[in-house]
Structures are given as C-alpha cells and as structure tokens.
Amino acid sequence: xxxxxxxxxxxxxxxxxxxxxxxxxxxxxxxxxxxxxxxxxxxxxxxxxxxxxxxxxxxxxxxxxxxxxxxxxxxxxxxxxxxxxxxxxxxxxxxxxxxxxxxxxxxxxxxxxxxxxxxxxxxxxxxxxxxxxxxxxxxxxxxxxxxxxxxxxxxxxxxxxxxxxxxxxxxxxxxxxxxxxxxxxxxxxxxxxxxxxxxxxxxxxxxxxxxxxxxxxxxxxxxxxxxxxxxxxxxxxxxxxxxxxxxxxxxxxxxxxxxxxxxxxxxxxxxxxxxxxxxxxxxxxxxxxxxxxxxxxxxxxxxxxxxxxxxxxxxxxxxxxxxxxxxxxxxxxxxxxxxxxxxxxxxxxxxxxxxxxxxxxxxxxxxxxxxxxxxxxxxxxxxxxxxxxxxxxxxxxxxxxxxxxxxxxxxxxxxxxxxxxxxxxxxxxxxxxxxxxxxxxxxxxx
Amino acid sequence: xxxxxxxxxxxxxxxxxxxxxxxxxxxxxxxxxxxxxxxxxxxxxxxxxxxxxxxxxxxxxxxxxxxxxxxxxxxxxxxxxxxxxxxxxxxxxxxxxxxxxxxxxxxxxxxxxxxxxxxxxxxxxxxxxxxxxxxxxxxxxxxxxxxxxxxxxxxxxxxxxxxxxxxxxxxxxxxxxxxxxxxxxxxxxxxxxxxxxxxxxxxxxxxxxxxxxxxxxxxxxxxxxxxxxxxxxxxxxxxxxxxxxxxxxxxxxxxxxxxxxxxxxxxxxxxxxxxxxxxxxxxxxxxxxxxxxxxxxxxxxxxxxxx
Numbered sequence: 001x002x003x004x005x006x007x008x009x010x011x012x013x014x015x016x017x018x019x020x021x022x023x024x025x026x027x028x029x030x031x032x033x034x035x036x037x038x039x040x041x042x043x044x045x046x047x048x049x050x051x052x053x054x055x056x057x058x059x060x061x062x063x064x065x066x067x068x069x070x071x072x073x074x075x076x077x078x079x080x081x082x083x084x085x086x087x088x089x090x091x092x093x094x095x096x097x098x099x100x101x102x103x104x105x106x107x108x109x110x111x112x113x114x115x116x117x118x119x120x121x122x123x124x125x126x127x128x129x130x131x132x133x134x135x136x137x138x139x140x141x142x143x144x145x146x147x148x149x150x151x152x153x154x155x156x157x158x159x160x161x162x163x164x165x166x167x168x169x170x171x172x173x174x175x176x177x178x179x180x181x182x183x184x185x186x187x188x189x190x191x192x193x194x195x196x197x198x199x200x201x202x203x204x205x206x207x208x209x210x211x212x213x214x215x216x217x218x219x220x221x222x223x224x225x226x227x228x229x230x231x232x233x234x235x236x237x238x239x240x241x242x243x244x245x246x247x248x249x250x251x252x253x254x255x256x257x258x259x260x261x262x263x264x265x266x267x268x269x270x271x272x273x274x275x276x277x278x279x280x281x282x283x284x285x286x287x288x289x290x291x292x293x294x295x296x297x298x299x300x301x302x303x304x305x306x307x308x309x310x311x312x313x314x315x316x317x318x319x320x321x322x323x324x325x326x327x328x329x330x331x332x333x334x335x336x337x338x339x340x341x342x343x344x345x346x347x348x349x350x351x352x353x354x355x356x357x358x359x360x361x362x363x364x365x366x367x368x369x370x371x372x373x374x375x376x377x378x379x380x381x382x383x384x385x386x387x388x389x390x391x392x393x394x395x396x397x398x399x400x401x402x403x404x405x406x407x408x409x410x411x412x413x414x415x416x417x418x419x420x421x422x423x424x425x426x427x428x429x430x431x432x433x434x435x436x437x438x439x440x441x442x443x444x445x446x
Numbered sequence: 447x448x449x450x451x452x453x454x455x456x457x458x459x460x461x462x463x464x465x466x467x468x469x470x471x472x473x474x475x476x477x478x479x480x481x482x483x484x485x486x487x488x489x490x491x492x493x494x495x496x497x498x499x500x501x502x503x504x505x506x507x508x509x510x511x512x513x514x515x516x517x518x519x520x521x522x523x524x525x526x527x528x529x530x531x532x533x534x535x536x537x538x539x540x541x542x543x544x545x546x547x548x549x550x551x552x553x554x555x556x557x558x559x560x561x562x563x564x565x566x567x568x569x570x571x572x573x574x575x576x577x578x579x580x581x582x583x584x585x586x587x588x589x590x591x592x593x594x595x596x597x598x599x600x601x602x603x604x605x606x607x608x609x610x611x612x613x614x615x616x617x618x619x620x621x622x623x624x625x626x627x628x629x630x631x632x633x634x635x636x637x638x639x640x641x642x643x644x645x646x647x648x649x650x651x652x653x654x655x656x657x658x659x660x661x662x663x664x665x666x667x668x669x670x671x672x673x674x675x676x677x678x679x680x681x682x683x684x685x686x687x688x689x690x691x692x693x694x695x696x697x698x699x700x701x702x703x704x705x706x707x708x709x710x711x712x713x714x715x716x717x718x719x720x721x722x723x724x725x726x727x728x729x730x731x732x733x734x735x736x737x738x739x740x741x742x743x744x745x746x747x748x749x750x751x752x753x
Contacts, residue, residue: 101502116503258588405718417701
C-alpha cells in the first residue's frame with residue numbers, strides 16, 4: 001500500500017468513524033423517543049431525567065418560580081431542570097418564538113399564546129393527572145392545553161398614601177370622572193400623578209386593556225370575532241372612546257414625562273421615591289414595592305368606568321403550564337414533568353408561590369395564606385358579585401382570538417400617536433387594516 | 447536542498463500535482479461541508495422561504511408567489527425602516543470615520559503613553575453590543591440616568607431630555623452610542639495607514655515650507671485613501687446591519703421611530719410570526735448592502751494613491 005493510498009484510507013476511515021459516532025448519538029436520541037412513544041409511565045424513575053422550563057414574569061414571580069425549581073430538584077436529585085426562563089426585556093412571545101426557532105423550545109412552558117402554539121402542534125394535550133390538580137382549566141376545541149398557574153390578575157391603582165393625604169384625597173373614586181378629579185388634585189399638589197413603565201411593551205397592555213374592557217369587551221365578549229368578520233371597527237364609538245381616554249392621561253400631564261424610557265421594574269422605585277403618586281398594575285407589584293421600601297405605605301383600588309362599574313381582568317383564560325409535544329412523547333420526561341407539576345401545585349409549595357406573587361390560587365385544594373392589606377382589597381373586589389370580570393383583548397380564543405402579532409404592533413402604534421401627539425381616527429383605521437392583514441397572513445400560513 | 451530542487455514536467459510531476467490536489471481537497475472538505483450546511487444552504491433556503499407565508503412555527507409551508515415582495519414595496523413601515531437605515535448608516539459612516547481619523551492622528555502624534563491611549567480608545571470595541579446598549583440606556587434614562595441627574599443637581603431640570611423616548615432624539619442616542627463603541631476599531635485601521643506613510647515625505651514638505659494643515663491635506667490624507675476605503679466600507683456594512691443597540695435601547699421605538707431594516711426583519715420574522723415575509727425583507731437588505739458596497743468600492747478606489 002502506498003503512502004498516498006494509506007492516507008486516503010485513513011482519512012476515509014476517520015470520516016466514517018466520525019459519522020458513525022454522530023449517527024450513534026442521533027440514534028440514541030431517536031431510540032429513546034421511539035421506545036417511549038405513547039408509553040406514558042407514571043412511575044417516578046430513579047434514572048436521571050432532564051427537562052427544560054420556560055417561564056416569565058416580574059422579578060418576584062421569577063424568583064418564586066426559581067425557588068420552586070430549586071426545592072423540587074433538591075427533593076428529586078435524579079431530575080435535572082434546565083431553567084431557560086426569559087430574563088431580558090424581550091417580549092415573551094418573541095422570546096418563546098426565538099427559542100422554538102433555534103430548537104430550544106422548553107419542555108414545560110408557561111404558555112400565554114396558547115392557541116398559536118396548540119394549532120402549530122407545538123404543545124400537547126395535558127395529562128389527566130395535571131387536570132386533577134386545578135379547579136378550572138379552560139379548553140380550546142374541547143382540549144385542555146394549559147393548567148392555570150394563578151388566577152387572572154386584576155389591574156388597579158397602587159397609590160402612595162402619603163401623596164393622597166398631601167393632595168387631600170380621602171376616598172376611592174366611585175366613577176371614572178372622580179378618578180380624573182383625583183389626578184388633577186395630585187397634579188396640583190406638585191407630584192406627578194402616574195408612573196408608567198412604557199419601555200416594556202407588555203406594560204402597555206395594562207391601561208390599554210382597562211379601557212378596551214370598559215368600552216368594548218365587557219359588554220361584548222364577541223367583539224374580537226366581530227372585528228375579524230368586519231362587523232365592527234376600531235373607529236366605532238367604544239374603541240375610540242377607550243383610546244381617547246387612554247391618550248388623555250398623557251396629554252393632560254397625569255403620566256410622568258419620561259414614560260417611554262421607564263421600565264416596568266423601575267415603577268416601584270418611582271413610587272417609593274415620591275417621583276410619582278400612583279401606578280396602574282397588578283398585585284404582583286406589592287412584593288416589589290415592599291422590598292423597595294418596607295416602610296412605604298400604599299393602597300390599591302380598581303379604577304371604575306364612566307358608569308361607575310368595576311370591570312377587571314378576572315376571567316380564567318388559556319394561559320398556564322403547558323407541555324411541549326416533544327416532551328409529551330418522551331415517557332421519562334413526561335413523568336418527570338408531571339412530578340414537577342404535582343410538586344408545584346402541592347399545598348405546601350403552591351402556598352409559598354401564591355403568597356410570593358400575591359396570586360389567586362387555581363387549585364382544587366383550598367389554599368389560604370396570610371394576605372397583605374392590599375391583597376385583601378384585591379380579593380374583596382374579586383369576590384364582590386358586582387364586579388364584572390372580563391378579559392384582555394389578547395386573551396380570547398377560538399373565533400374571538402386576536403391575531404397574535406397585532407397586540408405588540410398596536411401598543412407601538414399607541415406609542416407613535418402619543419409621541420407625535422396626534423391621536424385620531426386615522427390611527428384606528430390603521431388598527432383595523434393591520435388586524436385584517438394579520439388575520440389574512442395567519443390564514444395563509446395554516 | 448529542497449529550495450533548489452526542480453520538478454521536471456513529466457508524468458511523475460503531474461502525479462505529484464494530483465497528489466497535492468487530493469490532499470488539499472481533504473483539508474478543505476470539513477470546512478466546506480460545515481460552511482455549506484450552516485451558511486450556504488440557509489442563505490439559499492432563505493430565497494425559497496421568501497416566497498412562502500410560513501409563520502416560523504407551523505410544520506406546513508405554503509407558497510404565495512411574490513405576495514411578500516408586493517407587500518414589502520407597499521408598506522409604509524418598510525419605507526420608514528429604510529429611511530432610518532439610511533440616516534443611521536450615513537451618519538455613522540461620517541461620524542465614526544471622522545472620530546476614528548482624529549483619534550488615530552492624536553494617538554500617532556502623542557509622545558508618551560501611546561499604547562495606553564490606543565488601548566483606552568480601543569476598549570469600547572471589546573464590549574458586547576448588548577452590554578453597551580444596557581449601559582447607555584441607563585445613562586440616557588430620563589428619571590434615573592446620569593445626564594438627567596447631573597442636570598437636576600445643577601438646577602437645569604428643564605433641560606432634561608427623554609433621549610430614548612422622544613422620536614426626535616432616539617436615533618441620535620443610538621448614533622452617539624454606536625460612534626462611541628465603533629470609532630476605536632476604525633482608529634486602528636487609520637493608525638496602521640498613518641504608520642505606513644514614510645516620514646521623509648512630511649519632512650520634505652516641512653522643509654519646503656508646508657504647514658501642518660497643508661501636510662495633512664496634500665500628503666497624509668491622500669495616502670490614507672486605502673485605509674479609508676476599508677474603513678468606510680466596514681463601517682457602512684456595520685451600520686446597515688446594526689441590531690444590538692436598537693434591540694436593547696429602544697426596541698425600535700418609541701413607536702416605529704428607530705426601526706431599521708435589520709430590526710424589522712427580526713420583529714416581523716419572530717415577533718409577528720411572519721418568517722416568510724421577514725425573509726423577503728432580509729433579501730432586500732442583502733441586495734441593499736451589496737449595491738452600497740459596490741458603489742463605495744468603485745468611488746473610493748478612484749482616489750487611492752499608490753506609493
């Protein structure tokens with residue numbers, strides 16, 4: 001054999017060996033999947049199993065989730081959890097979509113855009129064991145895809161008691177006009193009435209949805225479906241009133257000047273440092289505010305609409321824990337994830353979680369925890385039979401589903417008219433056009 | 447011995463050439479396979495995807511002909527992104543190169559601590575775009591930023607600007623940040639060019655009575671032309687592809703005020719679930735970079751001087 005032939009042979013053998021090693025890796029993986037297909041084992045295996053989690057939320061929620069993961073892995077050393085949870089300023093859908101694109105779609109996901117991922121076949125129907133844990137898990141096309149992590153959060157005004165006292169405000173508003181009168185009083189007293197975390201796109205949903213619920217969605221839960229059919233328009237009286245009211249908060253000088261560069265996680269600082277008197281947000285902020293300044297005294301109330309009705313985000317929706325299709329097909333992973341979900345919703349662990357995030361429990365098992373005065377007010381509102389519970393425009397599903405991509409686009413449109421100061425029906429015509437284009441694009445993709 | 451050895455043009459010589467060629471192929475093959483798999487194939491596949499309505503999630507992909515391209519050329523948002531891209535690119539090319547040239551001349555002429563100054567000016571280049579974006583976002587923050595706090599302290603609160611929240615300033619804030627980060631890199635290119643200019647040319651001009659400006663205008667600047675060709679082209683390509691700073695500092699906002707073509711490709715493809723449309727936009731960006739680069743090379747090469 002010549003030197004040349006030897007070298008050639010060696011090269012070919014090396015390449016083949018490398019290919020075989022790579023194939024072996026692939027086969028091993030494929031073998032696991034093939035063997036496990038459909039064979040849902042309920043026995044907690046002692047062999048090492050790994051799965052990934054993707055979730056989001058404010059710092060308190062992220063910490064509570066990280067604590068749950070740490071407690072579980074400590075109790076189950078054979079199960080390794082790769083916590084991929086979103087940590088940047090990227091919108092959660094963008095982050096999840098990017099993860100999917102790079103092949104890192106989490107095995108266990110805090111799912112928000114459920115219909116999108118369910119219809120794309122990326123998440124699986126939930127195992128019955130999960131459904132046995134929660135009180136109310138809404139369905140999509142008669143299938144359960146999510147187990148709600150906490151009940152829908154109502155948004156409301158978190159206010160500085162000192163600022164209210166200084167401005168001579170002594171009672172909660174009974175109507176929206178009374179609420180506006182409070183803003184005037186605060187402004188006159190020399191404090192910026194409202195802080196607004198406009199740097200984070202999700203924060204826009206708080207106020208915008210408050211007005212959409214007041215003027216459209218509470219009275220007509222099918223509004224989205226009608227919009228898709230072209231029966232209603234954003235230029236109609238309801239949506240126009242909603243966005244006029246929203247815009248006036250800014251044009252009348254109630255919202256802080258630097259709203260566009262204030263991040264959601266800076267709003268607590270704005271409040272406790274006295275740079276602003278109020279924040280419109282949810283109960284998950286209570287922990288952040290208390291951590292920022294334990295001596296800061298604050299209260300919470302829902303903002304009434306013009307008719308004096310209390311309308312809050314409070315209907316359970318399709319958001320919650322979901323399992324990826326790939327993980328569901330792997331019996332070991334599915335069993336390990338189910339163990340985690342059982343642990344997460346167990347009385348001891350879940351009590352810690354809902355207390356940390358000021359959440360409304362969703363389990364069948366009754367959970368009680370010592371709530372702060374502000375949280376007690378939230379629970380009082382949620383248990384009041386006069387409170388009207390609605391949903392954010394992006395939370396509807398089925399025929400009433402909003403085109404997923406429309407939400408953040410619309411929030412950016414709102415930024416545009418606020419920075420230009422020229423809100424008009426033309427912007428709402430653009431909202432209609434974008435909705436229609438998104439519906440068309442989504443239909444074309446199916 | 448090996449240097450003096452000659453290879454006769456015979457059948458044996460041809461065999462040796464073939465042997466060398468076969469070795470070369472084996473060395474090139476791994477890189478070629480990887481490059482094809484991770485660069486060539488995805489690039490070619492993007493042409494294919496640009497004719498689809500794929501949302502990036504579904505397994506099924508539908509072909510929709512030229513619809514994405516038609517929509518692209520009719521979209522106000524795309525024209526706005528194109529306008530922002532051109533403003534950003536031209537500003538960055540001019541400002542980065544001026545700053546880099548000034549820094550290079552200063553560093554070249556300084557007598558002491560030359561290496562220290564070179565390192566200091568080059569340091570921002572080493573920072574990740576994301577980290578730098580976060581740092582500058584904090585500096586520019588209206589409520590808690592260094593600039594605002596400084597103005598508050600000296601009683602000039604009315605001068606405070608919401609740099610990243612005002613559409614009139616947001617693009618400027620990105621330009622400032624990028625010039626700060628990028629100039630050091632181009633400074634090195636100019637510095638190499640400056641150090642390649644024979645000192646006797648300047649000495650002779652000085653003896654002939656040329657002042658500093660005349661020496662720069664008629665000797666240094668023309669002889670830096672090749673460095674400028676490279677620097678301008680690299681800064682233009684970098685500016686056309688700018689992403690990190692926008693993602694971290696403004697997210698394309700407020701509204702759509704700082705959306706560029708690169709950013710819109712990402713937002714549309716990933717955020718708005720229109721991978722097909724996003725890919726069509728990325729092809730337009732590719733064509734734009736190609737055209738701009740060819741024009742630049744053509745124009746700048748004309749004024750290069752051979753020594």
